[in-house]
Amino acid sequence: xxxxxxxxxxxxxxxxxxxxxxxxxxxxxxxxxFDEDSITxxxxxxxxxxxxxxxxxxxGILYATTTSPYVEKQGAALIAxxxxxxxxxxxxxxxxxxxAGTTALKMAMDAVQAGTASNILxxxxxxxxxxxxxxLDRAMGDGAVALLIAKDGVAAEVEADxxxxxxxxxxxxxxxxxxVRSWEDRFVIEEGILRVIPEAVSAFMAKNxxxxxxxxxxxxxxxxxxxxxxxxxxxxxxxxxxQDPLYDQMxxxxxxxxxxxxxxxLEEAKTGDRIMVAGYGDGCDVYSIKAGEGIxxxxxxxxxxxxxxEAKRVLETYDEYLRWRGLxxxxxxxxxxxxxxSASALWxxxxxxxxxxxxKCRKCGYVQFPPQRVCVECHAKDEMDNVRLSDKxxxxxxxxxxxxxxxxxxxxxxxxxxxxxxxxxxxxxxxRETGELSVGMPVEMSFRKIRSAGGIHNYYWKSTPVRx
Amino acid sequence: MTEGIKDRVAIVGMGCTKFGxxxxxxxxDMMVEACYExxxxxxxxxxxxxxxxxxxxxSFNTGQPAAEALKLxxxxxxxxxxxCATATDAFRNACYAVAAGIYDIVLxxxxxKLKDSGFAGLATGVQSGSGVxxxxxxxxxxxxAATSYFHKYGLSYDEGKRVLGQIAVKNHHxxxxxxxAHLRREITLEQVLKAPMIAWPLGxxxxxxxxxxxxxxxxxxxxxxxxxxxxxxxxKGLGVAVGGRQGMLRDDYDFVHFPENLAAAxxxxxxxxxxxxxxxxxxxxxHDCFTITELIIYxxxxxxxxxxxxxxxxxxxxxxxxxxxxxPDGGLKCFGHPIGASGLRMIYExxxxxxxxxxxxPERQLKKADIGLTHNLGGRPGSFTCSVAIFGRRD
Numbered sequence: 004x005x006x007x008x009x010x011x012x013x014x015x016x017x018x019x020x021x022x023x024x025x026x027x028x029x030x031x032x033x034x035x036x037f038d039e040d041s042i043t044x045x046x047x048x049x050x051x052x053x054x055x056x057x058x059x060x061x062x063g064i065l066y067a068t069t070t071s072p073y074v075e076k077q078g079a080a081l082i083a084x085x086x087x088x089x090x091x092x093x094x095x096x097x098x099x100x101x102x103a104g105t106t107a108l109k110m111a112m113d114a115v116q117a118g119t120a121s122n123i124l125x126x127x128x129x130x131x132x133x134x135x136x137x138x139l140d141r142a143m144g145d146g147a148v149a150l151l152i153a154k155d156g157v158a159a160e161v162e163a164d165x166x167x168x169x170x171x172x173x174x175x176x177x178x179x180x181x182x183v184r185s186w187e188d189r190f191v192i193e194e195g196i197l198r199v200i201p202e203a204v205s206a207f208m209a210k211n212x213x214x215x216x217x218x219x220x221x222x223x224x225x226x227x228x229x230x231x232x233x234x235x236x237x238x239x240x241x242x243x244x245x246q247d248p249l250y251d252q253m254x255x256x257x258x259x260x261x262x263x264x265x266x267x268x269l270e271e272a273k274t275g276d277r278i279m280v281a282g283y284g285d286g287c288d289v290y291s292i293k294a295g296e297g298i299x300x301x302x303x304x305x306x307x308x309x310x311x312x313e314a315k316r317v318l319e320t321y322d323e324y325l326r327w328r329g330l331x332x333x334x335x336x337x338x339x340x341x342x343x344x345s346a347s348a349l350w351x352x353x354x355x356x357x358x359x360x361x362x363k364c365r366k367c368g369y370v371q372f373p374p375q376r377v378c379v380e381c382h383a384k385d386e387m388d389n390v391r392l393s394d395k396x397x398x399x400x401x402x403x404x405x406x407x408x409x410x411x412x413x414x415x416x417x418x419x420x421x422x423x424x425x426x427x428x429x430x431x432x433x434x435r436e437t438g439e440l441s442v443g444m445p446v447e448m449s450f451r452k453i454r455s456a457g458g459i460h461n462y463y464w465k466s467t468p469v470r471x
Numbered sequence: 472m473t474e475g476i477k478d479r480v481a482i483v484g485m486g487c488t489k490f491g492x493x494x495x496x497x498x499x500d501m502m503v504e505a506c507y508e509x510x511x512x513x514x515x516x517x518x519x520x521x522x523x524x525x526x527x528x529x530s531f532n533t534g535q536p537a538a539e540a541l542k543l544x545x546x547x548x549x550x551x552x553x554x555c556a557t558a559t560d561a562f563r564n565a566c567y568a569v570a571a572g573i574y575d576i577v578l579x580x581x582x583x584k585l586k587d588s589g590f591a592g593l594a595t596g597v598q599s600g601s602g603v604x605x606x607x608x609x610x611x612x613x614x615x616a617a618t619s620y621f622h623k624y625g626l627s628y629d630e631g632k633r634v635l636g637q638i639a640v641k642n643h644h645x646x647x648x649x650x651x652a653h654l655r656r657e658i659t660l661e662q663v664l665k666a667p668m669i670a671w672p673l674g675x676x677x678x679x680x681x682x683x684x685x686x687x688x689x690x691x692x693x694x695x696x697x698x699x700x701x702x703x704x705x706x707k708g709l710g711v712a713v714g715g716r717q718g719m720l721r722d723d724y725d726f727v728h729f730p731e732n733l734a735a736a737x738x739x740x741x742x743x744x745x746x747x748x749x750x751x752x753x754x755x756x757x758h759d760c761f762t763i764t765e766l767i768i769y770x771x772x773x774x775x776x777x778x779x780x781x782x783x784x785x786x787x788x789x790x791x792x793x794x795x796x797x798x799p800d801g802g803l804k805c806f807g808h809p810i811g812a813s814g815l816r817m818i819y820e821x822x823x824x825x826x827x828x829x830x831x832x833p834e835r836q837l838k839k840a841d842i843g844l845t846h847n848l849g850g851r852p853g854s855f856t857c858s859v860a861i862f863g864r865r866d
């Protein structure tokens with residue numbers, strides 16, 4: 004039985020909504036903070052999925068996105084390092100189409116069924132941009148999802164699948180552009196989603212002797228809320244069967260969207276419930292997924308979609324969002340220009356920068372970050388074991404708020420944090436409200452983009468208040 | 472058996488430029504200004520200098536700029552860099568060369584030209600390597616100490632800010648009196664509290680000036696000194712302690728006391744034979760890069776007991792009229808902080824006070840100035856270079 008052994012999701016904390024001055028739309032959409040992108044959200048979803056799971060079991064990772072920060076340079080390898088996965092694993096980026104998430108699921112299933120891998124982590128993450136305030140901007144949100152696909156110990160079985168490949172330019176983005184384009188609405192809708200998704204779903208039902216009534220929930224892609232409802236009617240689903248597409252709370256999260264709706268459905272599913280999933284883009288992927296005995300247990304210990312959607316803060320101004328996306332430049336404090344990081348130094352320091360290892364002395368047990376050769380406590384030389392600190396809870400020892408560093412979120416909060424079990428870090432704190440800061444406050448680690456310079460996207464761990 | 476430095480070397484001449492935004496002069500010009508004042512003060516010629524130590528953090532490399540500025544032809548000159556303790560460490564190395572009997576007369580000069588950077592603060596923070604360390608310029612680093620100090624000793628934000636504010640008001644008062652100080656104006660506590668935030672909880676007046684300047688000392692043996700002048704000043708103790716990021720590697724480092732301060736003070740006190748600093752030291756010029764730093768120094772140098780510096784600040788112990796005046800020249804806060812020159816500027820104040828020749832109006836001259844202390848702290852909480860030096864009136 005091939006299926007889902009674990010799931011996780013990530014929705015950024017911030018929203019554009021009716022309280023956001025200058026946004027002008029009533030629906031809320033989730034927007035990645037200035038230091039987040041599809042890589043960082045992928046890591047967050049992966050961490051949520053792997054909570055309580057021995058990470059050394061994972062023997063493959065697929066990263067599905069339309070918004071990889073690099074055109075040449077794999078995202079999956081970076082995510083695998085941040086998640087501290089083994090080296091002897093397979094990895095791939097599944098990219099360039101909204102259907103990438105559901106397609107990666109197919110690839111993982113096939114590998115597991117073929118017996119070439121036991122556990123494959125599928126992560127879909129997207130952080131798309133559209134021209135400000137247009138229809139696409141209104142409908143899009145940012146988010147990520149992770150599924151651990153396995154043969155043994157699964158909590159939901161992937162029963163059947165069906166796929167269509169259908170070339171068309173309805174929504175696209177050239178490699179030299181940052182915002183998504185689309186053709187005339189009526190063409191995009193009538194000849195795109197409203198033609199292809201029902202065609203694929205009906206062929207899937209016929210092939211597997213299934214009917215809409217056999218499903219408790221349908222989780223599927225659409226361009227917006229109105230077409231989502233129209234699609235339900237065309238496919239023969241009652242309103243109660245339709246998984247809330249969260250258009251008014253999260254928005255269409257691109258390649259991650261259908262799998263995020265699947266996780267939202269699994270969060271409420273009972274044993275035996277059947278969920279239809281459909282991903283769209285240059286064709287359509289359709290799945291039937293059936294919740295098994297372990298579904299209640301799986302729900303515990305993962306934040307998933309619901310908790311992330313609830314733990315939010317609505318931005319006060321649309322200007323702030325424009326600054327985050329680099330669409331509006333504002334005068335800052337006069338400071339020296341940062342140069343690009345050294346690729347060789349980044350490679351050498353992968354253990355501390357990406358894997359976030361500290362070292363623990365075998366002689367005295369003292370934990371220190373970053374890794375040291377000579378122990379700060381007992382001075383033993385080369386007696387260190389790596390310890391991963393990225394998933395350790397921590398508390399604030401002291402903090403400061405920098406009003407002059409010229410970062411995008413002034414004041415920049417610098418916090419000295421102590422990890423449970425030992426280890427200390429001088430961290431930047433993100434996703435924080437200045438009023439909530441205190442000595443002793445609990446924090447957790449979040450992988451973030453520090454800056455981009457010299458064509459290098461530089462990532463590191465920051466602290467954040469505990470999200471949920 | 473090692474001997475300490477006590478009474479083995481003497482200062483016979485010192486010079487110090489006006490500190491400030493010296494747009495019209497270069498670092499070389501300022502070395503000339505400071506060193507020729509020192510030559511004149513000592514009654515020596517440049518050719519009498521047998522070796523020199525140049526302290527500068529970022530303005531120059533090598534010892535050559537001192538040779539170029541001062542035309543010290545083909546003598547040994549060593550450039551010293553050790554963060555904010557640079558000038559004191561240059562001075563220390565010069566002292567050791569004399570004490571070792573290698574030279575009779577040497578020069579220590581510190582200089583920094585900060586105001587060509589184009590930035591209001593220090594132009595640091597551009598990283599190399601992996602570039603992932605949080606940008607945390609000095610105000611942020613010391614704000615971490617302020618937050619921790621307030622928390623540990625139960626001071627509310629307002630209480631903490633008022634204590635720190637009084638230190639800024641004192642140093643502005645003192646600096647206003649010194650003709651060579653950078654920032655020469657009195658301020659009120661109200662102004663301090665209303666000033667713009669730099670790195671919470673530290674506001675504008677909690678931060679020292681960023682300045683250009685140079686200062687210099689001529690060092691010789693006490694035997695030579697006796698032949699040169701009656702009011703030479705003796706070195707009593709020199710301590711330097713260097714941290715190695717223990718504060719970031721150890722999770723018990725508390726940000727309210729600095730181990731480097733304690734270690735450097737211990738070395739200097741032991742050499743000088745000081746057992747009760749609060750009673751035995753007459754004046755101190757310390758590294759008030761931020762007001763919180765001065766507050767912590769009071770405790771680390773043994774002037775105040777732990778957590779009680781607030782009471783001493785409030786009772787005026789450290790004012791010009793107090794029992795133990797601290798930063799009578801205005802400190803880094805107002806005299807200014809050209810990094811590589813500051814340590815020698817501090818020694819300049821001690822030297823002049825011990826001689827009874829404090830520059831400026833008569834009220835600047837302290838009544839009792841027999842034993843003085845200077846203190847520098849460079850780096851950041853968790854990893855400092857600290858120097859403590861003790862000076863005394865000639866026997």
